[in-house]
Amino acid sequence: MNNPILVKAITIIKTKSIFLFVSLSVLFWSAAIIYSFLLGDSLRYPDEKVYYHEYGQNIANSDIFSSDGKNPTAFxxxxYPLLIGILLKIGFSIFGIRLINFTALFLTILLTYLLLRKMRAEFSPIISVFLILGYPVLFYTAGTLYPQTIGGLFLVIAVFFFWDNELTIKNIILTGLFLGLSILTIPTFLFVLPFFILFMLFKQKIHFLKLILLAASTFLIIAPWTIRNYFVFDQFVLVSSNFGINFLIGNSSATTPNNGPNAWTGVKDFIEVADLQHMDEFERNSYYTRSAIELIKNDPIHYGKLYFQKVANYFNYRNDLSTKNESSNSKDILMFITYGFMIIVILLRIIVPRKKQFSSFELFLILLYLASAFVSAIVFTRIRYRLPFDLLLIILASLSIEKFIQINFNKQTTLRS
Structure with a gap:
């Protein structure tokens, strides 16, 4: 590292990290407030309108978790719908709800910073702040009424408490509680619980009671909603009843690796059958699930190939969008550069032998990120659904950049001596 400017920059990062964090925080909040103001009351995506106009308004005005205002649902x-409903009930506008989303993103930035400081990392805490702010899709998503920002916060909190020098009873309970909140936000996170348990078993000798405690504290958070579903519908529904339709959309005759929810054309016949038979949402859920399984059984080679193509698509920098006016070449290029940079940094860490000494924490992040790809591909893989796990990728990339800095900085010190 013969470049004096680069050496000076590293020195500033090393000695002025708190000042940099505060400065970046001011920039973040300035941008968040201005962006939210410019968006006004516009809701650009169909799902935003569902969360706000259907669930949010019905919860606020009628105290019912319903999309039509009459019939309760678990779809x-x-x-996230409850959060929107409560915020509307106490007087929040769309502008205010967006600021809550940005607050969740800011807390994620802060916790990522603190997590890496807890790991005794030198450069990566502030590098992670730069990477999160330099990954604009996170900021963009925080400006939408989507649950990914809140879900990402809960995931990072769970990792924060899970990964400590000593996994105490207190940390296990807190991990489980926030993991439960993440599952109630995004049910796909359910796989994270067995992943944590398996990692605990392989990493060190863990008392069986701690494993039970982690699972129990997780389901303690989920249980009230599951019990509500049982008493209201006389059905066992752990979190939601929309797996079947998503499973079918992700494995229909019209599904491609990258079209995700746009594969609606392949499920229209199944929806018509469900409509003709007047199925309720739970009968539909079972019917759609069975139908998807039958499609896979009838052509296992095609769907086996499609599954691995969807796994590969998990690492894509772009998706086909149904809302065409929200897609653009400039957004794709920006996503290619920012996401591609993190992937390249980590791949270099793997490829260059002397730089690939991964810690157990880094292996944990890698395996969890890869596991999320294989789980997501069961349905379909989309950038939006991947974003909470991209936070783990950012942590890993930050640690990898620190490793490169340390190696080159030490080399420069040796040359000078």
């Missing part, structure tokens, strides 16, 4: 996971 969507509850936490």
């Amino acid at each position: 969507h996971p509850p936490l």
